[in-house]
Structure formats: structure tokens, C-alpha cells
Amino acid sequence: MKTFNYHSTNDVKEATKLASSNSAFLAGGMTTIPSMKLGLASYKDIIDIKRIKKLSGIKVSGKSVIIGATTKHVEVANSKEIKKAIPSLAALAEGIGDPQVRNRGTIGGSIANNDPAADYPSACIALNATIHTSSRKITADKFFAGMFETALKKGELIQSVEFQVPEKSCYQKYPNPASRYAIVGVYVAKHKNGVNVGVTGAKSCVYNEKNIASALSKSFSSSAIDNVKIPSSGMNSDIHASAEYRANMVKIFAKKAVDAC
Amino acid sequence: MASLVGSRVERKEDKKLLTGRGKYTADVTFAHQTYAYFVRSPHARAQIKNVDISKASKASGVVAVLTGKDIANDKIGGLIAGWRIKSEDGSDMKVPAHPPLASESVNYVGDHVAVVIAESLDEARNAAELVKVDYKVLKAVVKTDEAMKSDSIYKDIPKNLCFDWLLGDRAKVKEAFDSADKIIKVDLINNRLVPNAMEPRAANADYNPSTEEITLYTTSQNPHLARIIISAFNAVAPENKLRVIAPDVGGGFGSKIYPYAEEVVCSWASKKIERPVKWVADRTESFLSDCHGRDHVTHAELAVKNDGTFLGFKNETIANIGAYASVFATVTPTYLFGPCATGVYKMPAAYSNVKAVFTNTAPVDAYRGAGRPEATYTIEVLVEKAARELGMDPAEIRMKNFPTEFPFQQTLVHSVDSGDYNAGLKKAMEVADYKGFEKRKKDSEANGKIRGIGFCTYFEACGIAPSAVVMSLGCGIGLWESAEVRFNPTGNVTVFTGSHSHGQGHDTTFAQIAADQLGVPLENIEISHGDTDKGPFGYGTYGSRSLTVGGTAIVKACDKIIAKGKKVAAKMLEVNESDVEFKDGEFIVAKSNQKKTIGEVAFACYLPGTYGEVKSPLPEGEEPGLKETSFFDPGNFSFPAGSHICEVEIDPDTGTTEVAKYTAIDDFGTIINPLIVEGQVHGGLAQGIGQALYENCHYDDSGQLVTASYMDYTMPRADNFPEFNLGFTCTPATSNPLGTKGCGEAGAIASPPAVMNAVMNAIGTDISMPATAEKVWNACQKMKKSNSKAA
Numbered sequence A: 001m002k003t004f005n006y007h008s009t010n011d012v013k014e015a016t017k018l019a020s021s022n023s024a025f026l027a028g029g030m031t032t033i034p035s036m037k038l039g040l041a042s043y044k045d046i047i048d049i050k051r052i053k054k055l056s057g058i059k060v061s062g063k064s065v066i067i068g069a070t071t072k073h074v075e076v077a078n079s080k081e082i083k084k085a086i087p088s089l090a091a092l093a094e095g096i097g098d099p100q101v102r103n104r105g106t107i108g109g110s111i112a113n114n115d116p117a118a119d120y121p122s123a124c125i126a127l128n129a130t131i132h133t134s135s136r137k138i139t140a141d142k143f144f145a146g147m148f149e150t151a152l153k154k155g156e157l158i159q160s161v162e163f164q165v166p167e168k169s170c171y172q173k174y175p176n177p178a179s180r181y182a183i184v185g186v187y188v189a190k191h192k193n194g195v196n197v198g199v200t201g202a203k204s205c206v207y208n209e210k211n212i213a214s215a216l217s218k219s220f221s222s223s224a225i226d227n228v229k230i231p232s233s234g235m236n237s238d239i240h241a242s243a244e245y246r247a248n249m250v251k252i253f254a255k256k257a258v259d260a261c
Numbered sequence B: 001m002a003s004l005v006g007s008r009v010e011r012k013e014d015k016k017l018l019t020g021r022g023k024y025t026a027d028v029t030f031a032h033q034t035y036a037y038f039v040r041s042p043h044a045r046a047q048i049k050n051v052d053i054s055k056a057s058k059a060s061g062v063v064a065v066l067t068g069k070d071i072a073n074d075k076i077g078g079l080i081a082g083w084r085i086k087s088e089d090g091s092d093m094k095v096p097a098h099p100p101l102a103s104e105s106v107n108y109v110g111d112h113v114a115v116v117i118a119e120s121l122d123e124a125r126n127a128a129e130l131v132k133v134d135y136k137v138l139k140a141v142v143k144t145d146e147a148m149k150s151d152s153i154y155k156d157i158p159k160n161l162c163f164d165w166l167l168g169d170r171a172k173v174k175e176a177f178d179s180a181d182k183i184i185k186v187d188l189i190n191n192r193l194v195p196n197a198m199e200p201r202a203a204n205a206d207y208n209p210s211t212e213e214i215t216l217y218t219t220s221q222n223p224h225l226a227r228i229i230i231s232a233f234n235a236v237a238p239e240n241k242l243r244v245i246a247p248d249v250g251g252g253f254g255s256k257i258y259p260y261a262e263e264v265v266c267s268w269a270s271k272k273i274e275r276p277v278k279w280v281a282d283r284t285e286s287f288l289s290d291c292h293g294r295d296h297v298t299h300a301e302l303a304v305k306n307d308g309t310f311l312g313f314k315n316e317t318i319a320n321i322g323a324y325a326s327v328f329a330t331v332t333p334t335y336l337f338g339p340c341a342t343g344v345y346k347m348p349a350a351y352s353n354v355k356a357v358f359t360n361t362a363p364v365d366a367y368r369g370a371g372r373p374e375a376t377y378t379i380e381v382l383v384e385k386a387a388r389e390l391g392m393d394p395a396e397i398r399m400k401n402f403p404t405e406f407p408f409q410q411t412l413v414h415s416v417d418s419g420d421y422n423a424g425l426k427k428a429m430e431v432a433d434y435k436g437f438e439k440r441k442k443d444s445e446a447n448g449k450i451r452g453i454g455f456c457t458y459f460e461a462c463g464i465a466p467s468a469v470v471m472s473l474g475c476g477i478g479l480w481e482s483a484e485v486r487f488n489p490t491g492n493v494t495v496f497t498g499s500h501s502h503g504q505g506h507d508t509t510f511a512q513i514a515a516d517q518l519g520v521p522l523e524n525i526e527i528s529h530g531d532t533d534k535g536p537f538g539y540g541t542y543g544s545r546s547l548t549v550g551g552t553a554i555v556k557a558c559d560k561i562i563a564k565g566k567k568v569a570a571k572m573l574e575v576n577e578s579d580v581e582f583k584d585g586e587f588i589v590a591k592s593n594q595k596k597t598i599g600e601v602a603f604a605c606y607l608p609g610t611y612g613e614v615k616s617p618l619p620e621g622e623e624p625g626l627k628e629t630s631f632f633d634p635g636n637f638s639f640p641a642g643s644h645i646c647e648v649e650i651d652p653d654t655g656t657t658e659v660a661k662y663t664a665i666d667d668f669g670t671i672i673n674p675l676i677v678e679g680q681v682h683g684g685l686a687q688g689i690g691q692a693l694y695e696n697c698h699y700d701d702s703g704q705l706v707t708a709s710y711m712d713y714t715m716p717r718a719d720n721f722p723e724f725n726l727g728f729t730c731t732p733a734t735s736n737p738l739g740t741k742g743c744g745e746a747g748a749i750a751s752p753p754a755v756m757n758a759v760m761n762a763i764g765t766d767i768s769m770p771a772t773a774e775k776v777w778n779a780c781q782k783m784k785k786s787n788s789k790a791a
């Protein structure tokens, strides 16, 4: 690992001030540290944000669930309030990586990283999330900009993620057998004003599968999806799964999700 | 005294290993330690035009940068192939030079080009980035089945062919095939695997300039072999000036049998810079540079009569041995593979023809089972297909062709001393509730799932020894094993073995054996292994040999101890030696009921004078001390066998295959410790099921390793397995006094065909390993289409 400057702060403003074009925030470190160790990334400054108290915690109201950026996956998975308000969100967190990853990894780090196979981004899309940052609010449909890319600007810090509580929802993931990230993950959420289908793993970036969503808005049943065609163009293809397979799995897992809602 | 042999003694070594108190090579740090980082080739095949170390040499903390030129100048020998194989036409195998550091060409991604040695690992690694290597990149040869048609990697090795080997009789096979009712054919790929020992390889070499001795700590299954190769072939230091210590080693599975370039380079470099040099692989290096396993492309045929009788077998295999021929690379796809390919059956005529090819991939060598999994997979998939095509029950066709008389002269090489294959299969069918399968299949169908069942009946040849046999087949070394049993004066015992434990549980099993032989409590026996300065020469652990060969050496050494003890006890008791019997740790005179414990006798052996009341117990001419050595070379291999039955459940929507039920009934002869044996079977099954469903080492067309981390290489995990149903039958081996047969590899040998036969039974078509979800899903889609057409 290359040498770097380590900063730790308990203040959001200071954290954003310390940021530069060659820095990274350190939340759980589950992405940052391995990529530094492997030589895939190197930074001049590492800004540890785990001591900023207000970035961590869970707030649940009738309409929304707000999760602080440095809240760990394990905390979401175990939260009684989230299990009650949006059980599928707690279940999603429970299915991320392994216990070591869940004990350190954070929601802010996960969505800031925007790995095309990460789980949380699909929840953000399905649950009409609003991302609260150090300078603004960004809706999920605008936040995830492309592969490992987000709308975040340099030094902009995620403070919390606000999810809309749906009528019904379910996340179904087909894990990559090696990494257990999603080969395909489908998050179906039925809201009063319509259905969202957040799909991760399938394409270079998470997206709302509108064809399935509109079929489900008309009739919320797995058979409503039977005749929806999911083209394989634009789907990822790698040694684990071809584009055709992924396209089929989007449909299969959407059906599974609806059935399990 | 109750016998310890056969009892489930908990592993003595586990407390240390599970509480982080093990001592591994990476834990050893010397004063004045330096750290090595290897500059490796990023290309699968390239000429080295120039290596510029000027910047790296000046970088912070760098002690030395050494290249292929340096190692050649110092006349350090290359890495060796340990087993000489002749082609069918009588010519010798062709093997390229394999310098520990390349100076002319690199031949796989990860090949060693230079080493940077620095005061810290970070400095070594950073400086390694400054070594500028000028490569002329050449087109890589990657695919096993295309290697013979591609450019020659080495100019004097046409068609990239190491050898074209034949075992068996082509004419007889032709005759058999001509008289057959039906010929069953399969085309198989035995997928390439990465061994993935939990502990990455490591070496720490410490040269002492005043004694000129090198102490090399290394992750080896076989420290004595490492020493002899590094001194006799690599010429780094004479044997008496090289001490090799393999302390606790975290798994090997074959990948740590022989010394690699890194051990040679660290030892040589330590001598050069007169400081200790430590190297520890990171996981990526392990993926790139540990020897890989399997990688066969096979066409096989079985000639049968309509009633299911086997008439003949042919096996045409291309084996990828990677860029160089490593120590066991050439025997693995030949003598460890060919003979077992006729399986556990009477086979009137057979041949195995193997073409071993070089490719621009990491060397391929022995990996758990080494050759026998490939053999078993070939015959067992073929036999199951024969059953399908003949409309016979898979158990019935097997039983029809089992030998029932032992010793059984197997078609190609082996004389199998003992076995009862019918008993094993019957027991497996009972334990697996074969009768209930149809009902379980219906239940699965009701849940939208497809269920399949698969069999594997196997035998294998292990306990790798008979020196006379292996040397006649081309092995460059003997393969006996040694033991030294040393009574300490106070009556406890240290047993030295030339084999090595890196997960097998020698500390416990071997202690059980010595405890029974000597009548000494288990806790008073220590097993010592892994240090060439302590015990006698030995051949390490692989090929399920430790117990049958090394364990027997312990028994023989104990016999010698008891023989001497009798003489001494007779003198002490003032009786004739012939009146003394040894039982349960006591030398007894039956007539008078006088006795001396073995501890008293040992103590007396160390104090042979007259001191007050104590009179010298040593008979005339007897030397003091109580320590005996034995070297055991058995007359035959050992031949474990068994029947495995697997049931899988497939989700046709996703193609995901779940192992729903797994039954393994094995015959390992006498079992010393069932707990350890079951653990060995569990581990073997995990690796075999891993091969069948998950693991696959994938190089892309340019020779880059795509599966170079756990993000892409699918290691099986605990939640991939059901509770295994294990059971045993027992026909003791006759080739060793314990009656044991090897158990370390059987699980990995038997399970791939059992699983794959179950998958193919479910989906009704041939499919290659690993049966990934997508492949199975595609097969299910086809099945759906043809079903709907039929309807």
C-alpha cells in the first residue's frame, strides 16, 4: 500500500474541507481499503468520517425510514423498527457480503461507490429514496449516474438516505456464487402511486425496470410479468452470466419478488 | 488397556491451531530480516529484451535487486520435473529449461522475472514497480485442446508436446470393440482448478555466513524433498548446509509438495546478501503462481454387451501441464491417471493414451487426488451413460462388472489386494434410501424442482510408495517413509516422522498408533515432523501416503523398541529373554508375574551403571539409550474404494443446483481415528463438489487469468453442502500391518462424477463441469422445448 495522510474528524464541514481531488472518505473501508491494498486505487488523503456522530443512526416515521450514512449494514439488518416499517430493506442488508463486511460496511459507502452489482442502490430506486448530502438533496433517480459514478461532487458528503415506506415490497437477489454480490437483484416496491422495480447487477448501473413496473402497476401479480419482454441488449456479460441469462433472471427474480411480497 | 486405534480421539493439534497459537512460516521473523517482492510477468508469453533495475536499485530501503542474469551467473540450477515419462514411440519426454528467474522468456502470467529485496515489504513492492522490463509480447498458447495446433512455445518442443504416452494394448482393445453390441462415448473436460490452500505459500531463508548454513522456513508438504532438490539440483547449498523447516502449514492439497522458484531464490539471495530474506505470497500471487490442478480434455469409449458386461475401454486424453514441467506434473496425468481409468471393474481390454501439452498458463501438478479424480470421472460418467443407454439400473450395471475375488489384477497396472465392492454399494443404497428416490423426485416436482440421482463407485491407488514400482515407472526418487521413536529418559516419547502434517492430524493419529504399540498414554507422546535437522529423511505427505507408509514405519520402529526392551527387562528381572512378554506397556514374566513397565526399562537404558541399589540393566554388548529408527517401503499401493450416491435438486427457473443428499460409503481398511477420517472425507467432498458445481480456473484468450481472486473464482462454502451421510465398510489392506488404506483424497475423487451423474440424470443431457446455473438453465430450457414438442 502506498503511504497516505490519515485524517479523522467529528465534523461534517471539516470533512468536506479536507477533501481534495485526491482524497477519499473512509466509512467502513470495505471497498476503499481492499482497492488500496491491491494497488487499484491510491489517495493522498484519507478522511475518516466514522467519528461524526450525526452521520450514524436510524429514524423511522410512518412515511419514511432515514438511515445515517455511516450506519452499518448489520445495524440495518437488525433494526426492529426497519424490520417493521420496510422488512425487505432489513432483509437486503442481511444479505450483503458476509458478517465481517456487514459489521463494517455502511450504506453511505455503498451508494457512494455505486458498484453495478451492489444491493442498496436497487432499494434507493425502488423506495424513492432521497439522498441528503452536505450541500443538497438528490433523488435516487438522479443520484446513480453510471458505473461507479454518482451525482456527488468532489468533497460532497452523504449524510443520510431517506426511504419512502411502501405498501408492499420485496428484494430478491441471485448472488454471484463467487463474490455473492448480485448477478441480478430485483427490488419490487408497491407504492400508493405506482410500482418501482429497482434492478441491480444486470446492467452497468442500477435502473428502474419500467416495463415490469408498468405491468405491475396495472396488476400486482407475478403472472402480470409473464408477457413482459426483457431484451438482453445493454445487459452485462461476464464469465458468471451472459446477457441473455441476466435478462431472463431479471424477469424470474421480479416474479419471485412479487410472489414474496 | 483399551486400544486407542479406532477411537474418536479429538485432534491434539486443534487447540493450538484454533486459538491462533500455530506457528507458520509468515510468523517467523529473524533479526536483520529483509523482505522480498517478486517482479512477475504481466504477459502470458513474451521475450525479455531488457531488464532495467537502475531506478529500483536506488529506491528507498532497497537492499538488492536480482534478475535472471544474476541467478544464471551464479550457476543456480533450474526447477525440475521429477518423473520421467516415455512416449509410445519410446522417445523421452521433452521438457523446457525452467530457471528460477527468467532471463530470456516468460511463459505465463506470474512467471518470475526479478526479485526486489528491501528493508520492508512496502519498500520492496514499491521498488518492484520501478523495475523496467522490456518485453516483446508473443501470441500465447492457452487452450488445452488447441495447444498441439498452435505455435511452439519452445523451439525444440514441436507441437508443444511433452509426451504422447500409452498404457495398455490398442490391438486387444480393437478386438474387444469389434465384438461389442454397443459403444458408449463421452467427451469430457476435467476443469482446471486452483488449489487455494488457506495459508498462502511463503519462505524465509536465513544464511549464516560463519557456519555457511542456510535455514529455510517454508510452506512445504515435504521439507526433505525441498532440501534435496534445492541442494542437489538447484545447487544453492550442500545438503548438510541446508536445513529446511516446514512448521505449521495451512493446507497444501498438492500445491506445496515441491519447492518453487521462490524458495530457491530466497535461499540463494540470502546467501548473496548475507541477510535473511522473507517472502509471503499474497492471494493474487497464489492464484497466479501456485500449481493448478486437473485440466484434461478427454474422449473415452466403453464397449459393452447388451446385458451390460464391459468388454473394453479406451481413453484419449490431452493433459495441460502448463508452461513448465514441474515435479509431479508428468506422473499425474500418466501413472496416477491411466491405470485407474478402468475404474473398479473387470475390463478385459483397455488403454489410456495421454498427450501432455505445454501452454502459457501456470504449471499444473498434483492436486488432491492427482490423476485419480480425472480417471474416476472419465469411467464413472461413461458407466452411468452406458446404464442410461442400455436401460439398466446404474447400480445393477456396476455390480455386474465388479470383481469379487481378491487380489484382483486390475487391467492396466495394479494388483488390488482387498476389497468388497458389492458390500459397499449395497450399504450405500441402503443408507441413501435408493428405494425412496422416486418418491422424493415426485415431491421435488410438486415444488417445481427437478431431482436427479447419481452414482460413483471408485477405487484408487494411493499410499504412494513401493519404491521398486514407482522407480521402474520413471520416478526419480524412492517413496518409502521413515520413523524414529525416541524414548526420553523419564519415559515419555517423541516420535519423528518423515511425513508432514498440514491438516491431516498426524499429531493425533500417529500418537494413537505409538500409544497402542508402546502402551504409553497418548499425552506422553509427541509427534515431531517438518524439520530436516530433527528426524530422519522422509518423503512428506501427499497421495494419501502418511498413514499407510509413515504410520507403518512407526509401528516397525516401536517393534524394535520392544525387542530391545525385552532384553533389558530380562536382565533387570534376571530371567531369560524368552520368558518376557510385552503387553500394554509392561514387560511381564508370565510364570512369576514379575514385571517392569516400559518407562522403567527406558529409564534404565539411559542410566546403565550401578548406582546404590540400582544395578546396570544393560545386557552385555547392548548400547545405552532407547531410540529406534525404521524405514518402511511397502510392497504395494493401498487401494481404498467406495460407493457414493448424490441427489441434486435443480431449480429449472434459474438453473441453480443444490446438493440435496450425499451418501459416501468408503472402505479405508482399518480406521485409526474415525473423527479425523470423517473430516478428511468432508474436506474431499467439499473440494469435489466444488469442482463439479462451482470452481473453474479461467484464462482468457491472451492468457490472462480472469479468475484471480475470490470475486471470480468460486470457492464452495459451508452453505453449499447438505449434511453428509458417511459410512464405512472394512477390508483391511494386506500391504501394511495396520491394514489401513489412504483416506485423504477419496472424497475429491468420488464426488465429481457422483454429482455430475445426478445433474445429468435430472436434466437428461451431457453437461460439463462446473455445472453452473447458466449451463443447467440452458439445458432446462432445451428440455422444456423438447418436452413441449413431444406433448
Ligand SMILES: Cc1cc2nc3c(=O)[nH]c(=O)nc-3n(C[C@H](O)[C@H](O)[C@H](O)COP(=O)(O)OP(=O)(O)OC[C@H]3O[C@@H](n4cnc5c(N)ncnc54)[C@H](O)[C@@H]3O)c2cc1C
Residues within 6 Å of the ligand: A023, A024, A025, A026, A027, A028, A029, A030, A031, A032, A033, A034, A049, A069, A070, A095, A096, A097, A098, A101, A104, A105, A106, A107, A108, A109, A110, A112, A113, A115, A117, A118, A119, A120, A152, A156, A157, A158, A159, A179, A180, A181, A182
Ligand atoms: C467481501 C465483500 C463482499 C461484499 N459483498 C457485497 C454485497 O453482496 N452486496 C453489496 O451491496 N456490497 C457488498 N460489498 C461492499 C460493501 O457493501 C461495502 O460496504 C461498500 O462497498 C462500501 O461501503 P464502506 O462503508 O465500506 O465504504 P468505504 O470503503 O469506506 O468507501 C467507499 C467509497 O465511498 C465513499 N464514501 C464513503 N462514505 C461516504 C459518504 N458518507 N459520503 C460520500 N462518499 C462516501 C468513499 O470516499 C469511497 O470512495 C462487499 C464488500 C466486500 C469486501
